[in-house]
Amino acid sequence: DTAVSQTPKYLVTQMGNDKSIKCEQNLGHDTMYWYKQDSKKFLKIMFSYNNKELIINETVPNRFSPKSPDKAHLNLHINSLELGDSAVYFCASSPYRTGSTDTQYFGPGTRLTVL
């Protein structure tokens, strides 16, 4: 029944490690997103894919690399983790192309802690 799922829910790791977060949606949506919520709860877009095509790539360090194997999955790989990467990462999806105002539905979030 889960619409947008993310794994893992919690991720604790050492500085310098490489880690991945996986996202899957079973809503049949065309567009998926990654957002970052910082320690002050501010949410900001990182990436967006539409039918496996990268649409949005905000000013994000290139240590972050999204990958979309198909339109139901959008993974986030982070290389050489830094303390400042500690945050909650949300995956989201929406039905149509990015030019519309349709609703985005969020996954449960992944809390990443870098030690």
Next chain:
Amino acid sequence: AQKITQTQPGMFVQEKEAVTLDCTYDTSDPSYGLFWYKQPSSGEMIFLIYQGSYDQQNATEGRYSLNFQKARKSANLVISASQLGDSAMYFCAMRGVSSNTGKLIFGQGTTLQVKP
């Protein structure tokens, strides 16, 4: 540039009373959507309500309604008959059409506490 402003970092409301959470926005986009999300302490982001910029009527969803004043560029969330479970952080967000990126721009959030 698009911007969302939520000026109330924290609000208190007595159970069963109504509360209004403020949201103002700035955009040059002729067509846009406004959204409210709820984030309880468990952390998930729950979609509450949507208002399109060309919608003639204010949106309502159960106990949630959106007081949309286009000329003032405000989209306040009204929660009627507050419940203890409404205690959470609430985010206003906007999505424009013309940029064709679809990204949501979020406000800073308002923490609502419902008192028994």
